[in-house]
Amino acid sequence: MRYKYSLILLVLVACLAVGCRQAADNTPPEPQEPAQEEQQKNPAEAIREEWAKSAHATATNAESPDSPAKREACMRCHDGRAYTMQISSVEDLDTGEPVGQDCDTCHSGHGKEVWQSGLVQLPAGEVRDGGGALCMDCHNARNIPDPENRPAPHASAEADIVMGINGFQVEGKTYGSSPHTAVKDTCFGCHMADLGGGYPSHTFKSDVETCKSCHQGIDTVNMKAKDDYDGDGTVEGFQEEVDGLLKTLHDTIEAKLEGGSFTSGHGRILFQDGNGNDLENVPAELYHGAWNYFLVVNDGSRGIHNPLYVVQLLQQSILMLDGDLGDAKQL
Structure with a gap:
């Protein structure tokens, strides 16, 4: 009799085990985390999204009748195509509405040439500055001081300040300059650093984390x-x-x-x-x-x-x- 009960108990345990295994087999699998590379955006897509929010995407101010991209003195820096082809005549461009400084502006034509040569001619003189020369080609004062005609420095005169040139200097005074000119590719090094996405930032904004590579311990620029x-x-x-x-x-x-x-x-x-x-x-x-x-x-x-x-x-x-x-x- 004891043997019979033992046999029944063994059968029940076996059935229970099979049932549990079947239930386990029928349980929907836990969702798996996507592979790391799938979680990250495609670099080209991420770059375009960053660029679209930057001032470079809208530097044309195309909706304005007086857009600088429609003025011959301004169009080479305010219309990406005009810069690429170095066109200074609205009639010669003749391709519809102006476009901002897009991918082609820097990665083809004149932009690519300046980038690769690292050489740019500014109003205050020639500058050899690695990749940052591309930025400096437009981001400069556009003028030199002249008390007779009284020109003003253009907006975005970063190149002149970074390089320590084109300010009026008092005679007899020695002026110094910043080690920032020694940063590899100058503007690129601080404003287009890889912020962890595996590609150079295209917000074109400096980030304090990049500054920390030289200025340890800071929490603000x-x-x-x-x-x-x-x-x-x-x-x-x-x-x-x-x-x-x-x-x-x-x-x-x-x-x-x-x-x-x-x-x-x-x-x-x-x-x-x-x-x-x-x-x-x-x-x-x-x-x-x-x-x-x-x-x-x-x-x-x-x-x-x-x-x-x-x-x-x-x-x-x-x-x-x-x-x-x-x-x-x-x-």
């Missing part, structure tokens, strides 16, 4: 200055020091104009007296101070591109115009 450069009695972030110097220079120029003002427009620096009348005759040192002011403002980095050069330009401009630097550390 606005690092604390080494000293008080604007003379306000406080050592601040470097960009705040530059902001302070810009304000002092601005106020110093306006004080020399006795309540007048100065602006930049249509490629020129314009001066007005206290009654709003245009001034035709302005001392050269006033123009040179204003040139340095707009050169630094139009660079847009608030001194980060070339800290030493920017502080020297601004401080010496203020002193040239008898402005007050207080107890600022002079470079």
Whole structure:
């Protein structure tokens, strides 16, 4: 009898095991994580998405009747096709609406030539600067200081500041420059670094993680200055020091104009007296101070591109115009 019960129990256990195995076999498999390479976007797709959100994609301002891409003096940098083919006549281009600086702009034609040669001719002279020369071909002041005709630095004058050229320099003063010029391919090295996606970033924005490769331990590009450069009695972030110097220079120029003002427009620096009348005759040192002011403002980095050069330009401009630097550390 005991043998019979044991046999029945054995059969039940066997059936239970088979049933469990069948149930397990019929259970839908757990979803598998896709392979790492499938999780990551195709680099070309990721690059295009980044580019589409950048200013390069919309630099034409094509919807405006006065788009710079439709002006012969501007089109070679504001229309990607015009740059690629180095066309400066709207009639010669004749391909419909302007396009931004797209893939072809940099990877074919003139753009590819400049990139590979690393050589670019700027208004202030020839620059050999690796891949960054491609950026500098358009991102420069477009003019040199000239107190007679009073041209203004163009917007996005980064090349001049990075390379430490084209600012008005006071005679007898030695001006320094930043080690940033030693970064491989300059602009590319900081603004097109691989941020972990396996491809060069096409947002064209600097990232503090890239800065850390040289400036260990920082958490912002606005690092604390080494000293008080604007003379306000406080050592601040470097960009705040530059902001302070810009304000002092601005106020110093306006004080020399006795309540007048100065602006930049249509490629020129314009001066007005206290009654709003245009001034035709302005001392050269006033123009040179204003040139340095707009050169630094139009660079847009608030001194980060070339800290030493920017502080020297601004401080010496203020002193040239008898402005007050207080107890600022002079470079």
